[in-house]
Amino acid sequence: MGRYITKRLLISIPLVLLISFVTFAFIHLSPLDPAEVVLHSQGVPKITEELIEQTKAELGMDQPFLTRYLRWAVSCLQLDFGKSYVNGKPVWSLLGPAFINTFKLTMVSAVSIVVLSIVLGVVCALKAGKMVDKSIRGASFFLTSMPSYWLAALMIWYFAVKLDWLPTSGMDSYKSYLLPVTVITINYAGIYFRIIRSSMLSNMNEDYVLYGRACGLPEKKITMHILRNSLQVAVSVFCMAIPIILGSTVVVENIFAWPGLGTLSVKSILSRDFPIIQAYVLVLAVAFILFNTISDIINAAMNPKVRNDL
Amino acid sequence: MNRLKYVLKDKVAALSLSIIAVTTVAGVFAPFIAPHDPEEVNMELQFAASSWEYLLGNDHLGRCMLSRLIYGIRPSMLWVFAALVLSVTIGSIVGFLAGYFRGKTDAFLMRVCDVMLSFPGYVMTLAVIGILGVGFENILLAFVLMKWAWFARIIRTSVMQYAESEYVKFSKAIGASHLKIMISHIIPVALPDIAVIASSSFGSMILQISGFSFLGLGIQAPQAEWGMMLNEAREVMFSRPELMLAPGLTIVIIVSAINYLADTLQVALDPQLMTSKNKQLGFETTSIAKLEGKGVA
Amino acid sequence: MNLLEVNHLKIWDSHTDRVIIPNSSFHVKQGSCLAIVGESGSGKSVTCRAIMRLNKVGIRQSGDILFKGENLSELSEKEMRKRRGKHLCMILQHGMRAFDPSCVVGVHLKETLAEHFGWSQGEIIARMKSAMENVMLKNPIEVMNKYPHQLSGGMLQRVMIALALVLEPDIIIADEPTTALDTISQFEVVEQFLQLREQMGCSMIFVSHDLGIVKLIADEVLVMKDGKIVENGTTRAIFTDPQHEYTRYLISTKQVLNQHYKKILGGVSFAER
Numbered sequence A: 001m002g003r004y005i006t007k008r009l010l011i012s013i014p015l016v017l018l019i020s021f022v023t024f025a026f027i028h029l030s031p032l033d034p035a036e037v038v039l040h041s042q043g044v045p046k047i048t049e050e051l052i053e054q055t056k057a058e059l060g061m062d063q064p065f066l067t068r069y070l071r072w073a074v075s076c077l078q079l080d081f082g083k084s085y086v087n088g089k090p091v092w093s094l095l096g097p098a099f100i101n102t103f104k105l106t107m108v109s110a111v112s113i114v115v116l117s118i119v120l121g122v123v124c125a126l127k128a129g130k131m132v133d134k135s136i137r138g139a140s141f142f143l144t145s146m147p148s149y150w151l152a153a154l155m156i157w158y159f160a161v162k163l164d165w166l167p168t169s170g171m172d173s174y175k176s177y178l179l180p181v182t183v184i185t186i187n188y189a190g191i192y193f194r195i196i197r198s199s200m201l202s203n204m205n206e207d208y209v210l211y212g213r214a215c216g217l218p219e220k221k222i223t224m225h226i227l228r229n230s231l232q233v234a235v236s237v238f239c240m241a242i243p244i245i246l247g248s249t250v251v252v253e254n255i256f257a258w259p260g261l262g263t264l265s266v267k268s269i270l271s272r273d274f275p276i277i278q279a280y281v282l283v284l285a286v287a288f289i290l291f292n293t294i295s296d297i298i299n300a301a302m303n304p305k306v307r308n309d310l
Numbered sequence B: 001m002n003r004l005k006y007v008l009k010d011k012v013a014a015l016s017l018s019i020i021a022v023t024t025v026a027g028v029f030a031p032f033i034a035p036h037d038p039e040e041v042n043m044e045l046q047f048a049a050s051s052w053e054y055l056l057g058n059d060h061l062g063r064c065m066l067s068r069l070i071y072g073i074r075p076s077m078l079w080v081f082a083a084l085v086l087s088v089t090i091g092s093i094v095g096f097l098a099g100y101f102r103g104k105t106d107a108f109l110m111r112v113c114d115v116m117l118s119f120p121g122y123v124m125t126l127a128v129i130g131i132l133g134v135g136f137e138n139i140l141l142a143f144v145l146m147k148w149a150w151f152a153r154i155i156r157t158s159v160m161q162y163a164e165s166e167y168v169k170f171s172k173a174i175g176a177s178h179l180k181i182m183i184s185h186i187i188p189v190a191l192p193d194i195a196v197i198a199s200s201s202f203g204s205m206i207l208q209i210s211g212f213s214f215l216g217l218g219i220q221a222p223q224a225e226w227g228m229m230l231n232e233a234r235e236v237m238f239s240r241p242e243l244m245l246a247p248g249l250t251i252v253i254i255v256s257a258i259n260y261l262a263d264t265l266q267v268a269l270d271p272q273l274m275t276s277k278n279k280q281l282g283f284e285t286t287s288i289a290k291l292e293g294k295g296v297a
Numbered sequence C: 001m002n003l004l005e006v007n008h009l010k011i012w013d014s015h016t017d018r019v020i021i022p023n024s025s026f027h028v029k030q031g032s033c034l035a036i037v038g039e040s041g042s043g044k045s046v047t048c049r050a051i052m053r054l055n056k057v058g059i060r061q062s063g064d065i066l067f068k069g070e071n072l073s074e075l076s077e078k079e080m081r082k083r084r085g086k087h088l089c090m091i092l093q094h095g096m097r098a099f100d101p102s103c104v105v106g107v108h109l110k111e112t113l114a115e116h117f118g119w120s121q122g123e124i125i126a127r128m129k130s131a132m133e134n135v136m137l138k139n140p141i142e143v144m145n146k147y148p149h150q151l152s153g154g155m156l157q158r159v160m161i162a163l164a165l166v167l168e169p170d171i172i173i174a175d176e177p178t179t180a181l182d183t184i185s186q187f188e189v190v191e192q193f194l195q196l197r198e199q200m201g202c203s204m205i206f207v208s209h210d211l212g213i214v215k216l217i218a219d220e221v222l223v224m225k226d227g228k229i230v231e232n233g234t235t236r237a238i239f240t241d242p243q244h245e246y247t248r249y250l251i252s253t254k255q256v257l258n259q260h261y262k263k264i265l266g267g268v269s270f271a272e273r
Helices: A002-027 A034-041 A049-059 A065-077 A091-126 A131-144 A148-162 A174-204 A207-214 A219-248 A250-256 A261-271 A274-302 A304-309 B002-009 B011-028 B065-101 B103-117 B121-132 B136-163 B166-173 B178-214 B226-235 B241-269 B276-295 C044-052 C077-083 C105-117 C121-134 C140-144 C153-167 C183-200 C211-217 C235-240 C245-272
Strands: C002-013 C018-029 C033-037 C059-067 C088-091 C171-175 C203-207 C220-225 C228-234
Touching: A002 A065, A002 A274, A002 B103, A002 B121, A034 A049, A091 A131, A091 A174, A091 A219, A091 A250, A091 A261, A091 A274, A131 A174, A131 B241, A148 A174, A148 A250, A148 B178, A148 B226, A148 B241, A174 A219, A174 A250, A207 A219, A207 C044, A207 C088, A207 C105, A219 A250, A219 A274, A219 B121, A250 A261, A250 B178, A261 A274, A261 B121, A274 B121, B002 B011, B002 B241, B011 B065, B011 B241, B065 B103, B065 B136, B065 B178, B065 B226, B065 B241, B103 B136, B121 B136, B121 B178, B136 B178, B166 B178, B178 B226, B178 B241, B226 B241, C002 C044, C002 C203, C018 C044, C018 C059, C018 C203, C018 C228, C033 C044, C033 C211, C044 C059, C044 C088, C044 C171, C044 C203, C088 C153, C105 C121, C105 C140, C105 C153, C121 C140, C121 C153, C140 C153, C153 C183, C183 C203, C183 C211, C203 C211, C211 C235, C220 C235, C220 C245, C228 C235, C228 C245
Parallel strands: C033 C203, C033 C220, C088 C171, C171 C203
Antiparallel strands: C002 C018, C002 C059, C220 C228
């Protein structure tokens, strides 16, 4: 197991390096000159060539590309992503807290998605083809076809405005979590519970179930075996879900004014604050790889076959 | 053809198909169908309820909601479809090359895909918009850039499986050219797979792209687009919540129709899944496709 | 005396109304081995599962299955479950797939034996150990602590036989137990089946499309084609004087292979004796 983890981690290192390079190079694809953006956002009244050159030198833009990349990469390792073009604050002082807020939202949502999907998936698989199964699947079908922001707006309107039970936005108490978590859960649980359901159903057709029954094992024990095998799929899927949710809370965060990465990134895009965008992309890509690695490791721990394969 | 009949035998699928067809036609011929100019401001009719002249009422600038919805079909559905087709085409070409020639070509192309796929979809889209600036074309571009890798991955697997089949080996043995084998033996069998994959991510793409417009990163006012309409409605959400209904329901209906059709298509095109016994199992692949679709935005 | 009597067994798919077995009747005598032969898809496995009442949900069956004078078709699911394993034991084709891939093999063995006999952990291990040694599995404890994918198909097949040895059923239903194995493992497994019959004297239904093995192991043969029983008789009669055209066809196609197989099998058995 130790060997597997080491190998898996080693594989992800070149990927991280490559991604950091792509992220860095990205910004240079922009049609806008960063120096110009900085001057614009600082409200400099008249932008002269001279001023641009000066700013470029300040930003270290006059140096060769690779030197700049290396310098940037090293400082990124120390969580120094430079300063915001707009307000001059260090990027990490803005990004760090936002990341934690988004992470909190993601984790709470992930747990809620896991619980709901397992319950629904198991119920539907055990009652496959019956009314319960059909109605749950039908309902989830419509819920996944709904734009999350629309659902969110409807919920704000009903629960926060009409009934006045919950806060409309912000992140003040546990109550602030209820609406965003519900919206994210509805958006994703519909997909995940179907994965659990079909994984249960395909496991039910496996020979080991037949053999277990042929040996006279009680249904309860057989169901436990089916669950054990289906949940393996579930675990790896959920681990993958965490980075996906982490990256896709953008819409929900903006609607509920959640002080997280999604809100920050949209704000930065609208104000063209490149260092923040760059850091945002890098941090999330690394988080994405990290979580995928963790999910692979968990998967290997649960499924001895995978472990031997690598 | 039999399979298409199979799809149409399902009444809900037939209904879905007709909804999509009608919407598409309405979108293409919007200027002839829409009762009013979608950008015509008429402050006297601000927030007017539905009337015979304005069937769905008017928005905060007194513009005709119905006309805006009809014009909104173009960016929200037709352009998204175009972006989908483009990325599927790129993905298919790459997937074909990788799956058919294997070896170094495959290894290289798949590493490129790995890198593309290691960015979470939304993040990548935001990055592209961040660099190129706010705008609908940039969102579409971001989607094409993002999605192709994912399509390539799946199509490669499908092509690989066919490239190893006996009749392809036979054709190779009798000296048929690569191009000929691809055109006559692999494309016809891989096409259904591609159709299933593409159709099952169409729905989530519509949702996501309208989501970006909703955030104000896509289409800019005064153009009509469903996400944009919802964004405008949000500002008056507390006083006029009914403005959210029409565009929201439109999206729900269209996306449901597309998703339902995609599911039916999957079942119909995969002969193994034709028997009722296995019908439920067929959803696994589509739902995973959707999951990935969400992930890779 | 007939241990198992199947009368007018009809099996159909309730979704498509396709009849899989129209009307089947046969019996298994106490202590004898009945082989069911036929091409794949001829309804052999479905028949076996129908006896255990373990066909998939959509597949229905009617008819009488008399086991020791008791009609299995009329038993409650609970009663039926008590019979499975302890009285009617099944051995499947794919050893690899027959055990839960996420548990070590021993888990299934313990669960089964604890269910039927209520033995303690120690007793189960002791009994399994001797049974596994009996079927030529070396290091039984180690085998029990391995995952299915770490063992070979032949070994898993023998684990199933060992479990049957401990369960001491009245009848063993082996559904193509050798088909998925390579020739050497096939030979070893067949040897174990022969020994199993010798030691326990239990009845057996042996499904196979390998006539070489059938000739070796079976007392009686049932030939199936498209769900129907086309011929039924003693092994000797079937092989020397096949009545039905299909049987003749089966025998002639297998002839060449058989001879080769018998040479290997006969040779080694001879050396051992």
